Every structure is written in structure tokens, then in C-alpha cells.
Amino acid sequence: MIEFRTVRKQYDDGAVAVQELSLTVRAGTVTALVGPSGCGKTTLLRMVNRMIEPSSGTVLLDGHDVRDSDPAVLRRGIGYVIQQAGLFPHRTVRDNVATVPMLFGRSRRRARRDAEELIERVGLSREMGGRYPSQLSGGQQQRVGVARALAADPPVLLMDEPFSAVDPVVRAGLQDELMRLQEELGKTVLFVTHDIDEAIKLGDRVAVLRQGGHLAQYAPPEELLARPADDFVTSFVGRDRGYRRLSFVDSAGLDPAPVDTVHIGDTSADVPSRAEWVLALDAHERPRGWLHPNATVRGQLTEDQLIAGGSLHTLGSPLRGALDAALSAPSGLGVVVDGDGGFVGVVTARHVLDLIEARQHPALTEGAA
Amino acid sequence: MFEPLVRYFSSPSNREVLFEQFAQHVYMALVPLVVGVLLALPLGRLAQRVRWLRAPLLGGAGIVYTLPSLAVFVLLPSLIGTGYTSPLNVIIALTLYTAALLVRPVLDALEAVPSHVTTAAEALGYRPRRRFLSVELPLAVPALTSAVRVASVSNISLISVGALIGVGGLGRLFTVGFERPDVVQTVVGIVATVLLALAVDLLLVGLWRLLTPWERAGGAVIGE
Amino acid sequence: MITEILAWLTDPANWSGADGILAQTWLHLLYSVLAVVVAVLVAVPLGLYIGHTGRGSVLVVGFGNAMRALPTLGLVTLLAMMFRGSAALAALVVLAIPAVLSGTYSGVRAVPAHAVDAARGMGMTSGQRLWKVELPNALPLLMGGVRNAMLQVMATTAVAAYVGLGGLGQILISGQQTGAYERMAGAAILIALLAVLTDLALAGFSRLLVPRGVLLAAAKSGTRSRWRR
Numbered sequence: 001m002i003e004f005r006t007v008r009k010q011y012d013d014g015a016v017a018v019q020e021l022s023l024t025v026r027a028g029t030v031t032a033l034v035g036p037s038g039c040g041k042t043t044l045l046r047m048v049n050r051m052i053e054p055s056s057g058t059v060l061l062d063g064h065d066v067r068d069s070d071p072a073v074l075r076r077g078i079g080y081v082i083q084q085a086g087l088f089p090h091r092t093v094r095d096n097v098a099t100v101p102m103l104f105g106r107s108r109r110r111a112r113r114d115a116e117e118l119i120e121r122v123g124l125s126r127e128m129g130g131r132y133p134s135q136l137s138g139g140q141q142q143r144v145g146v147a148r149a150l151a152a153d154p155p156v157l158l159m160d161e162p163f164s165a166v167d168p169v170v171r172a173g174l175q176d177e178l179m180r181l182q183e184e185l186g187k188t189v190l191f192v193t194h195d196i197d198e199a200i201k202l203g204d205r206v207a208v209l210r211q212g213g214h215l216a217q218y219a220p221p222e223e224l225l226a227r228p229a230d231d232f233v234t235s236f237v238g239r240d241r242g243y244r245r246l247s248f249v250d251s252a253g254l255d256p257a258p259v260d261t262v263h264i265g266d267t268s269a270d271v272p273s274r275a276e277w278v279l280a281l282d283a284h285e286r287p288r289g290w291l292h293p294n295a296t297v298r299g300q301l302t303e304d305q306l307i308a309g310g311s312l313h314t315l316g317s318p319l320r321g322a323l324d325a326a327l328s329a330p331s332g333l334g335v336v337v338d339g340d341g342g343f344v345g346v347v348t349a350r351h352v353l354d355l356i357e358a359r360q361h362p363a364l365t366e367g368a369a
Numbered sequence: 370m371f372e373p374l375v376r377y378f379s380s381p382s383n384r385e386v387l388f389e390q391f392a393q394h395v396y397m398a399l400v401p402l403v404v405g406v407l408l409a410l411p412l413g414r415l416a417q418r419v420r421w422l423r424a425p426l427l428g429g430a431g432i433v434y435t436l437p438s439l440a441v442f443v444l445l446p447s448l449i450g451t452g453y454t455s456p457l458n459v460i461i462a463l464t465l466y467t468a469a470l471l472v473r474p475v476l477d478a479l480e481a482v483p484s485h486v487t488t489a490a491e492a493l494g495y496r497p498r499r500r501f502l503s504v505e506l507p508l509a510v511p512a513l514t515s516a517v518r519v520a521s522v523s524n525i526s527l528i529s530v531g532a533l534i535g536v537g538g539l540g541r542l543f544t545v546g547f548e549r550p551d552v553v554q555t556v557v558g559i560v561a562t563v564l565l566a567l568a569v570d571l572l573l574v575g576l577w578r579l580l581t582p583w584e585r586a587g588g589a590v591i592g593e
Numbered sequence: 594m595i596t597e598i599l600a601w602l603t604d605p606a607n608w609s610g611a612d613g614i615l616a617q618t619w620l621h622l623l624y625s626v627l628a629v630v631v632a633v634l635v636a637v638p639l640g641l642y643i644g645h646t647g648r649g650s651v652l653v654v655g656f657g658n659a660m661r662a663l664p665t666l667g668l669v670t671l672l673a674m675m676f677r678g679s680a681a682l683a684a685l686v687v688l689a690i691p692a693v694l695s696g697t698y699s700g701v702r703a704v705p706a707h708a709v710d711a712a713r714g715m716g717m718t719s720g721q722r723l724w725k726v727e728l729p730n731a732l733p734l735l736m737g738g739v740r741n742a743m744l745q746v747m748a749t750t751a752v753a754a755y756v757g758l759g760g761l762g763q764i765l766i767s768g769q770q771t772g773a774y775e776r777m778a779g780a781a782i783l784i785a786l787l788a789v790l791t792d793l794a795l796a797g798f799s800r801l802l803v804p805r806g807v808l809l810a811a812a813k814s815g816t817r818s819r820w821r822r
Contacts, residue, residue, distance in 0.1 A: 049714060051710075051713060051714060071716075072716045072717065072718045073716065074716070075713070075714055075715060075716030076715065076716030077716075078716075080711065080714035080715055082707055082710060082711055082714070083707070084705070084707040085707070085711075086705070086707040086708050086710055086711025086712075086714075087708065087711070088708050088711075088712070088725075088726055088730075088806075089705065089708065089730055089806050089807050089809075089810040090726075090729040090730050090804035090806045090807045091804075091806060092806065099715060100715050100716065103715070103716060103717065103721070132805065132806035132809050132810070133806065133810070134806065134809045134810040134812075134813055135809060145711075148715075149715075158714070432789060434744070435744055435788050435789050435792045436785045436788060436789070437744075437747055437748035437751050437784050437785060437788050438748055439748065439751045439752055439762065439765065439781070439784065440751065440765075440780075440781035440782070440784040440785040440788075441781075441785070443765060443777050443778055443780075443781035444778055444781045444782065444785070447594045447595065447598070447774075447778055453774065519661070522658070522661045522662050523661055525662065525664075526661065526662055526663060526664045526665065527664075527665075528664075529664040529665070529666040529667060530665065530666050530748075530752055532666065533666065533752065533755055533766070533769070534769060534777075535769075539664070539667075540664065540666055540667075542667075543664070543666045543667045543670045543671075544666075544670075544755075546670060546674070547670040547673065547674060547755070547756065550674045552671065552674055552675065555667055555670055555671045555674065556671065558664070558667050559663065559664060559667040559668070559671065562662065562663075562664045562667065563659070563662045563663065563664075566661075566662035567662065570658075
């Protein structure tokens with residue numbers, strides 16, 4: 001657990017980076033610090049490993065004041081990942097990852113062997129271990145940065161805009177990888193970003209900071225979207241807030257309806273022309289596409305006669321996927337599948353919206369029913 | 370401690386020698402600097418545009434740069450037929466050094482001109498030569514200045530070596546001072562050389578400021 | 594002319610003896626290497642300290658520029674007059690220091706800031722950061738500084754023969770005093786050759802010394818900074 005107790009940071013030139021701020025990061029969770037540049041988020045992060053000392057207030061790590069530890073020793077016990085990865089150009093990937101265990105005095109052989117395992121764990125091949133940082137892409141370097149931070153198995157991980165320097169596609173991959181790792185490892189993570197979407201995606205809780213180092217709101221992401229504390233948070237959280245919030249609303253109670261289906265390979269005799277949209281499935285009952293109303297099939301039904309479908313909603317996943325499936329389907333019918341991708345039923349946007357309303361105003365809908 | 374200095378400067382012949390050699394020194398410093406720069410620009414451009422010429426040009430420049438000045442001063446006469454004690458030997462040698470020193474910075478400076486700028490210039494209808502002279506070269510000036518300053522300062526200090534083979538310049542004060550021996554004259558020579566280097570350096574900085582008015586804007590963006 | 598120079602160079606009599614080419618080449622190399630080694634011992638620790646702490650960086654730049662302006666011949670003759678001929682060795686060291694100092698200093702400064710930040714954040718002590726991160730990554734520029742210093746010293750050693758230090762310059766100067774141009778030119782060729790070969794040897798040594806990862810990273814961007822001869 002990391003605890004900031006009324007910490008304040010004022011630089012010699014009088015600029016205040018952090019204004020009497022208190023915040024508790026729960027053990028085993030990811031807390032995202034988000035805010036515009038100059039909001040003090042990096043300053044706050046760097047107070048934890050004493051890269052920056054607060055002007056007043058204390059930072060507690062598992063109940064101990066960090067000032068009681070020798071900075072170097074303290075830092076070896078805390079994973080640290082930064083924007084440009086900060087890999088050592090003169091060391092191979094393997095030796096970069098082995099750095100902290102070797103600082104702890106572990107043998108080179110053992111540290112290297114452990115490093116190779118970690119390299120695989122962050123999604124790189126073992127052979128990458130022999131390469132040098134300049135031979136890797138930005139995304140790969142960042143993975144090595146994460147592996148290096150994890151090498152000594154620290155309970156706490158500080159991540160300072162670790163994915164900001166890579167392109168959006170790679171970034172999404174890195175974020176997913178981090179979420180997967182976090183599920184396995186359950187570290188206490190403090191994650192600094194300026195990207196509210198990243199904060200919402202990764203954070204179990206999100207702390208929104210305002211210029212001058214004020215804490216504007218500290219809440220779980222769904223609450224941030226549902227009830228922004230003030231105008232600053234509202235504008236920072238941005239557009240489509242309501243829609244994005246559906247990512248945190250489960251779809252229990254959503255009741256998919258049946259629809260006419262045919263199978264790939266059916267002959268024209270089996271597929272009479274109908275006035276409604278018809279969903280085509282493959283041999284494993286997985287949806288492949290739609291047949292237009294009144295479409296006639298010649299010979300056997302093949303995939304090239306189908307209209308491509310929209311996104312799929314997996315049963316039990318957040319409501320945002322259901323609404324998106326309905327809105328993106330050519331038929332206006334969102335296809336719902338089970339965990340194996342098998343067809344379950346369809347929902348309309350109307351269905352989804354009714355469900356949302358029923359939850360927001362239970363009394364009203366019950367009264368009407 | 371000023372007494373020997375006063376005595377040195379009170380002699381008209383001393384003053385005359387100093388003035389004469391100083392003027393010779395200035396001449397031998399400035400000509401190679403100007404010609405060397407003019408030589409390095411097309412060479413650097415060539416290295417930038419013609420890829421296969423890049424390695425031999427830079428390699429050649431590296432070797433020229435490695436040659437000790439005294440050796441070059443001595444060898445030039447038999448290579449180009451100048452007189453053994455001709456100031457031309459020193460001037461040509463320093464021109465080569467200057468060009469050799471500057472080829473790489475010219476190349477780097479040209480490469481550092483943002484491609485969006487050259488593309489825009491092309492789109493505006495600049496022909497290559499005009500584009501080089503009126504767009505790329507001015508933008509390369511700031512990066513070049515520091516290299517030109519290094520060349521100028523080291524040229525001024527190197528000219529003295531020419532005195533060993535009988536060429537004039539402030540180096541005369543060192544050889545004459547050593548033979549006599551006369552510490553004061555030597556010190557005067559050293560100080561004069563350093564002052565000259567400093568003066569030319571200031572001149573170059575001034576010239577640079579004159580040539581790049583946009584650098585003085587200090588990056589202040591109006592409206593921000 | 595060329596044939597006379599070649600004749601002088603190929604005459605075995607000129608190679609042997611106490612004032613012969615072999616002895617003077619050896620002396621030339623010895624003085625130069627000695628001066629650079631002393632300069633390295635002084636300037637590398639100083640450059641590392643200044644680069645690591647950032648303290649006194651103005652000094653490096655100011656000192657470097659001032660030293661560049663000093664005329665080598667003036668310095669050599671002055672020291673020889675005030676002390677004796679061999680004091681010119683001190684001039685060699687003095688002239689070699691700025692190149693090594695600025696190479697070391699700029700080498701440390703050129704280490705990517707994020708790598709140093711990461712080293713700090715991972716719990717390396719100040720000394721560990723210097724030895725394990727900054728020094729290995731500073732080596733390309735540091736060695737560039739050493740090479741520049743060697744060029745400078747090789748050239749100045751030739752000049753210092755004027756005050757009786759010895760070395761290949763001695764042959765050149767004596768040739769000049771007796772009007773034997775083939776001796777001057779032959780010695781000049783040998784001086785040039787020795788300088789080029791020494792630089793090549795240092796370049797090779799530098800390739801061995803600089804870690805492979807740093808070479809690979811440097812191939813993507815940086816170049817060697819130039820001093821003067």
C-alpha cells in the first residue's frame with residue numbers, strides 16, 4: 001500500500017508542483033494518476049521512490065515512511081518504468097533485465113536465467129535476450145522495460161507514461177499485456193498518464209489531477225464517468241462519457257431474441273426468400289454474416305453472398321459491446337454469442353436502452369409494467 | 370613585472386615587427402578560412418547528394434585532418450611547386466585543414482534541415498541550386514557556426530608553426546624569442562595570437578547573428 | 594626531387610644510429626604516448642566528475658576554447674626557455690588535456706538522460722551509475738577525445754624538436770638548418786605516416802573497447818567530435 005499524507009512540493013523558484021495532497025493506493029491494485037501537463041502527476045510518482053523529496057508531508061510504503069530507507073535500497077525494491085524505457089544501450093536485453101537482481105548480489109548466471117523467463121513472460125521471444133536495445137522497436141523496448149522492472153519481483157511498480165511514446169496500435173497491445181500480467185501478479189501499481197482513456201482502461205481507481213497539483217477527483221473509473229466531481233473533471237473526461245461508461249455496466253438481464261438462421265452450404269431449396277434479415281451460421285453455429293431481406297440464393301449458400309456483420313457481443317460482457325453490436329450490424333440486430341463464439345440470439349439498440357433506463361429508473365418502469 | 374613589457378613596446382623596431390607579423394598572421398588566417406568554407410560547402414553538398422562519394426570524401430577529410438601541420442608545410446612545395454618558405458604553403462595547408470574539418474559538419478547540418486522545409490521549397494517551385502542557396506544553406510548556418518569557429522581558432526594557433534620553416538606571422542616572435550632568448554617577446558606573441566583568435570571568434574559570432582535573424586526571435590510564438 | 598626523397602628514405606644508413614629514423618620514431622611515439630597517457634589520467638577522472646555532477650561544466654567549455662587558441666610553438670618555446678628543453682613534454686600534456694577532457698565530459702553528457710534516470714530509479718548508487726552506465730556509454734566520445742589528443746600531441750612533438758626534445762621532428766629541423774630538403778621531406782612523410790598509423794591503431798583499440806550495444810546505438814545517430822591537430 002502506498003499512502004501520500006498531505007504531501008506538498010514547492011520548487012526553489014516558488015512553483016508549486018503538488019499542493020497538500022493525500023491519496024491512498026490500495027495494495028494489489030492499479031491506480032492511474034491522470035491530468036494535463038504541469039499537474040504534478042510525475043512529481044507525485046517520483047516521491048514514492050525518493051527521486052523527488054516532498055517539501056512537506058510524508059509518503060508511506062506499507063506503513064513505513066520512505067524517508068527511513070536508504071534511497072538506493074528503497075528503489076531496488078520498487079519497479080520503475082519510464083516513457084523511453086530507459087534501457088542501457090551498452091547491455092543486452094538479457095543483462096538489462098538482470099540489472100536489479102545483480103544489484104541485489106544474485107549471481108550473473110542465475111540472474112540471466114531468470115531474465116530469460118521474464119523476457120518470455122512479457123511476450124518476447126527468448127532469442128531477443130541476446131539483442132541490444134537499439135535493435136528493438138519502441139514497443140519491444142517498452143516490454144523489456146517492464147520485464148526489467150519486474151525482475152526483482154518488487155511488490156510495487158511505478159510506471160511513468162510508459163506507453164506514451166509508441167503508436168496507438170502498439171500501445172493497445174502493451175496495455176492488454178499489462179492487464180494480463182497484473183491479473184497474474186497482483187502488484188501495487190502507480191501508473192502516470194496524460195491519456196484519460198488509458199487511465200480508465202488500466203486503473204482500478206483513477207486520480208484526476210489539476211494544474212498546480214490539486215487532486216480533483218479520486219474514484220473508480222465508472223464513477224468518474226458517471227459522476228464527475230466538477231467541471232474540470234467533466235471536461236477532462238471528455239466526450240461520449242455516457243457511452244464510454246457502458247464499459248463498466250454489466251449486461252445481466254439482457255435477453256437475446258431469436259432470429260431466422262441458415263447455414264453456409266445450404267442449397268437454395270433450404271433457403272426460401274424471406275422479407276426479414278436472415279443470419280448465416282457456419283457448421284459450428286458461429287455467425288458469418290447476413291442475408292438481405294428478399295435475397296434469393298442460387299445454388300449453395302456461400303460466404304460471398306453474405307453481407308458482412310457488425311461487432312459481436314459476448315454474453316455476460318459489458319453493455320457497451322451489446323449496444324455497439326446493435327449499432328454496427330447492417331440489420332440493426334446485434335448478434336450475441338456465447339464464450340465459444342456460438343450464436344445465442346440478437347438484441348436491438350432499443351433493447352439495450354430499455355435495459356439502461358430500467359436500471360436508472362426502476363420505480364418508473366415497474367410502475368409502467 | 371610590467372617593466373620588461375614597457376621596455377619591449379618602447380622600442381620602435383619591436384613595435385614594427387609585431388605589427389608587421391600580426392598583419393601577416395591575420396592575412397594567413399582569414400584567407401584559408403574563407404576559401405576553406407567555400408570549398409567545404411560544395412564538398413559537403415556532394416557528400417549529401419551522392420551516396421557513394423560520401424565514404425571516400427569523409428575518409429579523405431579524416432586523413433587530411435590527421436596529418437601534422439609541420440609535415441604538410443614541408444611537403445607541399447614538392448607536391449605543388451611552391452617555394453619552400455612561401456606563405457602559400459601555410460595558406461594552402463590551412464585551407465585543406467579547414468575544408469577537411471568542415472565537410473562533416475556541412476553534411477550533418479544539411480541533413481538536419483527538416484525534410485518538410487525542402488519539400489515545401491520544392492513545391493513552391495525552387496530549382497535545386499536556388500533551393501540550396503536560399504533555403505537549405507541559411508538553415509544550416511547555425512549548426513555550421515560552431516565548426517567554423519573551431520577551424521578559425523585552430524588555424525590562428527597553427528600558423529605559428531610555419532615560422533619553423535621560415536614563413537612569417539606571429540610565430541616569428543617565438544623563433545626569434547627562443548634564439549635570443551627573449552621570454553617577453555614570446556609572451557607578447559602568445560598573447561597577440563590568443564587576442565587575435567578571440568577577436569576573429571567574436572567577429573564570427575557577430576556575423577552569425579547577422580546571418581540568422583530568425584534565431585534571435587528566441588522561439589517565442591506569437592499568440593501563445 | 595621525389596627520387597631524392599626516396600633515396601634518402603631507403604638508405605639504410607639513415608635508419609640506424611642514435612639519431613637515425615628508427616630511434617627517432619621510437620622517441621616520437623614514446624613522447625606522444627606518454628603525454629596522452631598522463632593527459633588521460635588527469636582529464637578522464639575530471640571529465641567524469643564534471644559530466645556526472647554537472648559541476649564546473651562552464652570551466653570545460655571556457656578552458657577548452659582558451660586552450661585551442663594557444664599557439665603550440667609559443668607554448669613549447671616558452672616552457673623550454675623558462676625551464677629546459679624537456680619541459681616541452683609538459684606542453685604536450687597541457688595541449689592534450691582539453692581534448693580528452695571535453696571528449697569525456699561530452700561523452701557523459703551524451704548518455705541518454707532516460708537511461709540515467711532509469712539507473713537511478715532502479716536503485717543504483719551514484720558510483721554505480723557512473724561506472725556501470727555513464728562510463729561505458731561515454732566511451733565512443735571519450736575515445737574520440739583521446740584520438741584528437743593524440744593527433745594534437747603527434748603534431749606538437751614534431752614541433753617540439755625545435756627546442757631539442759627529439760623525435761622525428763629533429764630530423765626535419767636539422768634538414769632545414771642544413772638546407773637538405775630531402776631530409777626534411779623524408780622526415781615529414783614519416784611524421785605524417787606515424788600520425789596516420791597511430792590514429793588507425795587508436796581507432797581499432799576504440800572499437801575493441803566500446804561495448805557493441807553502444808556502437809550499434811551510435812551507428813543510428815552520433816558522430817565523433819573534432820578537435821584540431
